Amino acid sequence: MKVIERPVLKKTGYKDIKREVFNRIRKNEWPPGTLLPGEVELAAEFGCARATVNRAMQELSDDGIIDRKRKGGSRVNLAPVRQVTFEIPLVRAEVEGKGATYKYELLYNKTDIAPIWLQDQLSLSAYSRVQHLRCIHFADGKPYQYEDRWINHSVVPLASEFDFSTISPNEWLISEVPYTNAEVRFSAISAEKYVATALEVNVGDPIFRAERTTWLSDEPVTFVSLYFAKGYEMVAKY
Amino acid sequence: MKVIERPVLKKTGYKDIKREVFNRIRKNEWPPGTLLPGEVELAAEFGCARATVNRAMQELSDDGIIDRKRKGGSRVNLAPVRQVTFEIPLVRAEVEGKGATYKYELLYNKTDIAPIWLQDQLSLSAYSRVQHLRCIHFADGKPYQYEDRWINHSVVPLASEFDFSTISPNEWLISEVPYTNAEVRFSAISAEKYVATALEVNVGDPIFRAERTTWLSDEPVTFVSLYFAKGYEMVAKY
DNA sequence: AAGTGGTCTAGACCACGAC
DNA sequence: TCGTGGTCTAGACCACTTC
Numbered sequence: 470m471k472v473i474e475r476p477v478l479k480k481t482g483y484k485d486i487k488r489e490v491f492n493r494i495r496k497n498e499w500p501p502g503t504l505l506p507g508e509v510e511l512a513a514e515f516g517c518a519r520a521t522v523n524r525a526m527q528e529l530s531d532d533g534i535i536d537r538k539r540k541g542g543s544r545v546n547l548a549p550v551r552q553v554t555f556e557i558p559l560v561r562a563e564v565e566g567k568g569a570t571y572k573y574e575l576l577y578n579k580t581d582i583a584p585i586w587l588q589d590q591l592s593l594s595a596y597s598r599v600q601h602l603r604c605i606h607f608a609d610g611k612p613y614q615y616e617d618r619w620i621n622h623s624v625v626p627l628a629s630e631f632d633f634s635t636i637s638p639n640e641w642l643i644s645e646v647p648y649t650n651a652e653v654r655f656s657a658i659s660a661e662k663y664v665a666t667a668l669e670v671n672v673g674d675p676i677f678r679a680e681r682t683t684w685l686s687d688e689p690v691t692f693v694s695l696y697f698a699k700g701y702e703m704v705a706k707y
Numbered sequence: 708m709k710v711i712e713r714p715v716l717k718k719t720g721y722k723d724i725k726r727e728v729f730n731r732i733r734k735n736e737w738p739p740g741t742l743l744p745g746e747v748e749l750a751a752e753f754g755c756a757r758a759t760v761n762r763a764m765q766e767l768s769d770d771g772i773i774d775r776k777r778k779g780g781s782r783v784n785l786a787p788v789r790q791v792t793f794e795i796p797l798v799r800a801e802v803e804g805k806g807a808t809y810k811y812e813l814l815y816n817k818t819d820i821a822p823i824w825l826q827d828q829l830s831l832s833a834y835s836r837v838q839h840l841r842c843i844h845f846a847d848g849k850p851y852q853y854e855d856r857w858i859n860h861s862v863v864p865l866a867s868e869f870d871f872s873t874i875s876p877n878e879w880l881i882s883e884v885p886y887t888n889a890e891v892r893f894s895a896i897s898a899e900k901y902v903a904t905a906l907e908v909n910v911g912d913p914i915f916r917a918e919r920t921t922w923l924s925d926e927p928v929t930f931v932s933l934y935f936a937k938g939y940e941m942v943a944k945y
Numbered sequence: 946a947a948g949t950g951g952t953c954t955a956g957a958c959c960a961c962g963a964c
Numbered sequence: 965t966c967g968t969g970g971t972c973t974a975g976a977c978c979a980c981t982t983c
Contacts, residue, residue, distance in 0.1 A: 482971070495886045507949065518973045523950075534886070539950045539980040549885055551795040559786070643787070648733045648772070653791055655941040657895035657915040675913035677895040703893040720952070745968065756954045761969075777961040778968045 481515050486525035489515075491534060494545050505535065505543040553705045557653075559640055560606045560614055569608040573637050576667070577603035580622065580629060587619055590682065591689035598622040600629060602638050605667050611698070615667045618693040624685060639693075642683075646690055651683045655703070664696050677701045719753050724763035727753075729772060732783050743773065743781040791943045795891075797878055798844045798852055807846040811875050814905070815841035818860065818867060825857055828920065829927035836860040838867060840876050843905050849936070853905045856931040862923060877931075880921075884928055889921045893941070902934050915939045 490511075493499045505511075508526065512519045526543055529535045533550045537543045564571040583591070583599040593599070600620040606613050618638050620628045624646075631641055658678050665672045677697040683690045728749075731737045743749075746764065750757045764781055767773045771790060775781045802809040821829070821837040831837070837857050844852040856876050858866045862884075869879055896916050903910045915935040921928045 491886075501882075501885065509949090518975095519950095520952095520974085521972060523952090524971090526950085537950065538982085540948055540982050541980090542949060548797070548800070549881070551889075552792050553795055553891055554790050554792045557789040557791055562786070644739075647739065647787055648729070650944070651789075652942065652944045655893065655915070656939065657913040657935075659913045673911065675895040675897045677893070697895075701894065704890065706888070706890045747968090756956095757969095758955085758971095759953060761971090762952090764969085775969065776963085777970075778963050778966080779961095780968060 481517055481521075483521050483524040483528075486511070486515055486517070486522055487528055490525065490529060494534065499545050501545045501547045501549075503545045505545065507542060551707065553707045555703060555705050559643070560616075560637070561640065564606065564608040564613055567608065569613075570610070572607040572610065573604065573635070574607070575602070575604045575634050575637075577601065578633060583619070587692065590692055591619075591621060593621065593689065602633060603667075604633070604637060606637070612668045613698050615664055615696040616693060617696075618691060620691045621689050624688045624690050638691075642691060646683075646685055649683045649685050649690055651681055654680045656680075660696075668696060668698055670699050674699060677703070719755055719759075721759050721762040721766075724749070724753055724755070724760055725766055728763065728767060732772065737783055739783045739785045739787075741783045743783065745780060789945065791945045793941060793943050797881070798854075798875070799878065802844065802846040802851055805846065807851075808848070810845035810848065811842065811873070812845070813840070813842045813872050813875075815839065816871060821857070825930065828930055829857075829859060831859065831927065840871060841905075842871070842875060844875065850906045851936050853902055853934040854931060855934075856929060858929045859927050862926045862928050876929075880929060884921075884923055887921045887923050887928055889919055892918045894918075898934075906934060906936050908937050912937060915941070 490499075490505070499505060506514070508519050508522045511522045511526075515522065526535065526537065530537045530543075533552060534546060535543050536546050558566065561571045561573070578600070580598060580600045583593050583597045587593065587599065588595065588597065599622060602616075602618045602620070604616050604618075606616065616637070616639065620638065620642070622629060625642070627645065628638075628641075633641065656678055658676050660668065660670055660672055660674045660676045662672055664676065665674065668676070670676070676699070679695040679697075680693070681695070682692050728737075728743070732741075737743060744752070746757050746760045749760045749764075753760065764773065764775065768775045768781075771787055772784060773781050774784050796804070799809045799811070816838070818836060818838045821831050821835045825831065825837065826833065826835065837859055840854070840856045840858070842854050842856075843850055844854065854875070854877065858876065858880070860867060863880070865883065866876075866879075871879065894916055896914050898906065898908055898910055898912045898914045900910050902914065903912065906914070908914070914937070917933040917935075918931070919933070920930050
């Protein structure tokens with residue numbers, strides 16, 4: 470008589486523990502507020518080392534599912550802090566990712582003293598020299614995104630010499646000043662004349678706008694306003 | 708003579724390693740594309756166990772700074788995939804967090820057969836019963852967010868019995884059906900009459916809208932459109 | 946003061962994937 | 965094939981916090 474072969478029983482890894490704990494939480498076996506068993510106890514239950522349990526619980530904590538405190542133990546979060554994560558691709562990558570042809574065009578490029586509002590925005594000293602660029606990104610020949618950017622020359626002096634007629638400031642900056650900190654603000658605005666013209670929409674049409682300020686360890690690098698074409702949607706799953 | 712006390716020299720932890728490696732990358736000592744030293748080598752350099760280096764490098768990988776492959780080693784990412792993370796709080800918490808007084812009002816509440824477009828949106832079978840709610844959230848007495856929600860009764864039948872006149876469907880659902888999957892879409896739209904009236908803005912004004920579809924393991928739970936008051940901004944740092 | 950999570954170690958085995 | 969990262973272990977010490 471033939472013995473049915475079974476796949477070898479896999480050892481419980483941290484992922485298994487993470488899934489199992491999460492399931493118990495989701496099934497309300499451990500409702501919000503519950504004090505979970507300690508790491509030692511869980512390790513005993515799952516028959517593994519404490520370090521393995523620790524990793525699983527750490528990740529659940531990172532994911533905002535549970536809250537951990539020394540001595541206090543781990544508790545199921547009362548108000549799960551849902552967080553959405555968006556990837557911020559290069560415009561070019563975004564356009565090409567949709568299967569469209571990307572085109573870029575420089576509209577304006579001038580270096581001068583920073584206007585007052587920008588000094589405020591970037592905490593610049595008076596008379597700082599900044600480069601002002603305006604450009605537009607196309608998808609299949611149609612305007613996709615209008616970009617209005619200011620670059621701080623005291624941090625990125627090389628910008629003055631670079632030819633932005635073929636490479637967009639976005640792309641150049643990423644290669645030149647990688648790993649910056651940034652703040653983004655998304656909002657809905659009404660298209661004013663200049664933007665409306667560039668994006669080929671009517672004045673007053675609703676526009677999805679992203680404003681981003683970027684620093685290289687406390688030094689302001691650039692401020693950019695991105696105006697998206699009509700119908701643009703920013704999507705995320707979580 | 709008094710001896711200056713120094714803090715005891717701390718051992719190098721995974722955070723130190725992470726910071727150090729990141730600094731070398733940022734200083735272009737290890738430019739994008741560089742093949743980094745292996746974990747064993749780094750462990751030797753930092754005088755610690757491989758596991759410690761491993762944790763540091765894992766996090767750098769999670770952060771999108773480096774790319775790791777078995778046998779291939781770790782490389783500095785060419786195109787750093789920047790990602791922004793937003794927290795999605797309860798409206799109430801959001802309003803109160805701004806120091807404003809929160810108020811909620813139910814405008815509409817009716818249960819019926821799902822309209823065709825919703826059947827599509829949620830992959831519902833025909834004749835599914837859904838509850839349609841409209842409500843508005845105030846901050847200091849001013850309209851803050853208008854909510855238009857549909858709840859799938861076959862997943863959350865209890866919704867039909869619940870009194871939404873004081874507790875918003877948002878809050879009730881989170882307590883009732885926690886840890887769901889969701890997809891959000893943000894866009895800028897033009898206020899049509901009904902929304903404009905509710906938010907006390909002019910018809911045609913630009914509105915920041917979030918649409919969210921929620922599932923409880925493949926079962927569609929709810930679809931909601933959130934319309935934010937004029938001037939609303941969604942902010943994130945990264 | 947004591948219990949819980951945070952972190953490190955030294956060693957081990959495994960699995961992927963470049964060669 | 966075989967080097968690299970992925971993961972686990974058993975034990976240890978430490979630091980934070982609540983009691």
